[in-house]
Amino acid sequence: MKSTSIKEVTQVLRAWMRGEEGAKEELYQMVYDELRRVAHRYMSRENTGHTLQTTALVNEAYLKLADTNNLNWQDRAHFFAVSANVMRHILVDHARATHALKSGGGAQHVGLEDIIEIPQAPNKDVLALNDALNKLAKVDDRKSKVVELRYFGGLSVEETAEVLKVSADTVMRDWRLAKAWLLRELQWRGQP
């Protein structure tokens, strides 16, 4: 089976950094494919078919793609930015799909749910959070990026700072206010 090699990832990352057209889409696809590939492999093993391997499989995909030995720090930071975005999309897509399914919605959706079953409970939360984040991005794009990187990407404060090219202190400040803002926004949404 052919899997994405680190070299390819690095090349596409660099292409993306140079601003080449389509590179971001390609990178997105690579990360997504890698997640799917890993997930499929897990699913096809005996004694699996279970829902609870999400952490393990994402870990594996992350580590495979973002192998720190093979990516320099700059590449790695960018890679994290992309994978955070991919994670966000995956979770949101999945939440939408199950939401649509439950409300009798129609379109056949192919996403992570084909591979792993993410429980129903967080769907509503994820969708609400996603909407709130989009709204935050309109007022303060950097703060929404901080949330995306830290929450969806699992990045540390330092890593986030590196990606956004700001100080760790700024990340902490953004993080605090963004959380307060999002909490309030979500609370408001919760009230009809």
Next chain:
Amino acid sequence: MNSPADLGTLDVRVTLDDIFQTVCDLPPDKRSAYLNEACAGDEAMRREVEELIRYYETNKTFLEKPAIQDVAQQMAESGAMTTPTPEPLIGKVIGNYRILSTIFAGGMGEVYLARDLTLDVDVAVKFLRREFNDDPEWQARLEREARLQAGLNHPNIVGIHYKGEFDGRPFLVFEFVPGETLKDKLDKGPLLIKEALPLFSQLAEALDHAHRNGIIHRDLKPSNLMVTPTGQLKVLDFGIAKKISADLTTIDLGIEAGELTRDYGKTRKGEVMGTVAYMSPEQTRGEPLDVRTDVWSFGCVLYESLVGKRPFGGINTYDILTSIRNDEPDWEALPPQMPKPISDMLRSYFEKKTQHRPRSMAEAKQAIDQIISPDTAVSLRRQLILGVALALVLVGMFAAGAWLRTWWIRSAIPAEKQFVVLPFKGFSDEQAGVGFADELRRSLLSVSDQLRAVPSAGRNLSALDLSAIPGKSGANLIVSGEVRQGSDQIRIRYRVSNSYLYDLLDGEISGPAKNLAELQSQIAEQVSQRLKLATSARAASFGHQLRLGNAQASEQYLIAIGELQKDLNRESVEKPIAILTRLIESEGDSARLQSALARAYLNKYVFTQAPEWLDRALQSATQAVNLSPDQPDLYQVTRGLVYVEIGKHEEALKDFEAARARSPRDWEALNGSALAHRLARNFQQAEQIYVQMIQWWPNYWDGYNELGDFYAEQGAYDKAIQNWQRVITLLPDSPVGYANLALAYTQTDQQAKAIENYLIAISKDQTGDNFESRTSLGVVYFEQQQYDLALTYFQQALDLGNKSGRQLPRMFSNLADVYRQLARTQTLPNLADEYNRHATEMYDNAISLSQQKIAAGIREVEAFANLAEWLSKRGKTAEASPYLEPALRADPQSLEVAYSATIVYLLAGNTNKSLYWLERMACGGYGIARLNRDPELQALRHDPRYESIITKCQLTNR
């Protein structure tokens, strides 16, 4: 209105941001004053900041865990929410046990302290959580835990007493171990060296015992180790342990579904990482695992016990996994008085690459025992002489190790040696590893006649999951290994393990890569010497018969051999022919190359049925035998196989007998002999050989398959069905058993079962080019006069054949038969003409392919009979008889031939003869119901004699 979107303009936001941040950092009592000042006059801003602060303060954990962990957490909690309140089991008597109190209640289930009322001892009773009862996964897990642990009997492994069920809930009864877990101990601080070493000596012994029994624990951690008040250690929880599979590894995800749940359920946050922290690098990657994953985890637990912190840590799972894969533990943290053998041992246990890590826990125990035994105990007084003592200890260790190994090998070698060679790893082309294994198998067979072997990774085993090989091939010696290639040199490591997958011996050999074949022979010789095999009188220099000019040629050769083992498809058929032809040109002619080429041509013939390839196969096979004048028998199996295809049974038999004289237990030679006997109509001999093969290889599916085929050919379908059912048991994921079974059901007029099994066979056909089952299913539908369905499946079979370059006469004649019937039943004359045209065209195709075959000298009786039948149906009744007559003379017993004769005579208007052959067929075991249904025989059924023949045969058959 205070909408959250109203953060205002950029200026305001910056100010708001600043004020918010400052307030956050202020103690609550100082905030109000600051806000008064900072928001002087701007009440809206003040309210905004206060509101945000309030939200911020109310939920500090919001988003603090990465999304993916949140998801996992929520799964665990949603599981936890469904946890029922613990059953009021306490005080109850369950079977022999009175439940006394709860020891532990967690995600997976509950563990109770109970009293065994018969023996009057305490036991631990483990129940699965109620909602897992119906979950086959969890049941399987409990089942596995019980089974694996029951197979282990060791003072340092918690014993299992009983498995039962109460109120629909399965439970396990374990020996009760008083004391605390190692985790509880470590929570109080690290252990002293003298406290730790006796425990780890016991742990090493327990693991060594498990490993020798083919079981790896996979989940070693302090919370799975009990320490009794008297200092005895017991290993708990084989819930995710695994029987090791054939290539000495297990292919399984390190973190199993159940494990995560259990840990989430059992513990609060932080503990999840506990499990991850003891994983080996290969486990974190979900790679195949072998005993060395336990060796790594052993190292982790030992390190943590002595240092007080884990060797690989981090604040989140990613960090821990990264650290496991990339970091060295902090060696400085080890206690300064740490004995060097132990720290050396630890270092070797933390080798990232599995192959560099020791696999033997017995050696760990020895190393530890040397230090803790009274003679060499680390005491202050002896510190000074420790250096000298250790040097002596090490010498002693090696000597003892060698002795132990010799003893172990002698005691563990099975008397009946039946081996399988697994593909060697490390070649740049995987197929070369398959080829290497097959060549090594031949080398081993040629050095000793005490060995027997099944085709290793060959077509016959390719459908098998590797983990099933020791069980299913019946092998009790497994040869495996890997190579490392330099530019010219190659290093080969090999291992021989027993069926428990415990290594009996291993070795390493290196040399010029161009001499791979010789290196193989050397391995075979070494293995045979070290297993104390009597070498056969004419111990072969199989490897010396192939000399290739360079490393590349060597590898090419192995790739060709590897391709020969694959399922037949266009590539696997063409590639070896190309490679081998090229090699013969560049390297000169040799027996080995010609013999391989003969097999390649034979495959091509089987695949295409084009007779020219059979000619070439025979030429090459004969050339191979001639090129090895002193040891022709090495190459006679191949030629025998070619003769079988040609139908020359005497010649085939001669070749196989010669091969069996050299290697009496070579599967290929035995199977070939049986086939040759069948061709020669020596059915008794054939049956004897099959029975012998099954005795020797009771768990290898192909023996039953061949025997089933043999019985079916005799019309003994009940016996055939028995054998093919056995094939399905042994090989459930392959279409082979189902397709054959379906065939037997067709013959015994169990159409529904036949259709069902054909459909299963088609669904299990992973290559997607299995036309046989589709053809046969078409036949069933044809006989039921469901012509549209028959047409569908016949057409599919033909399309698959065209796609892969295989055109068999049968594919065309089947379609022709359908069109012929469609034309007959069609009332619209135009359409009927159309169908007839199709039928004619298809018969012509079948006839011409079949004539080519016969012209090329292939003497298959059925080919003659079929050709006659098709010519008749095509309207050329006069041309049929020159083909039918010889077939009838050659095999008057054959039901197939009798059927063709019935049709040919019927169409020629010779009803008497037709009825004669009908009777032979009906009384010979051909399904009566099939005859009654057969649309071709409609005209015959109008004859009054038909009924009496059928009645007569029904009586005799009974």
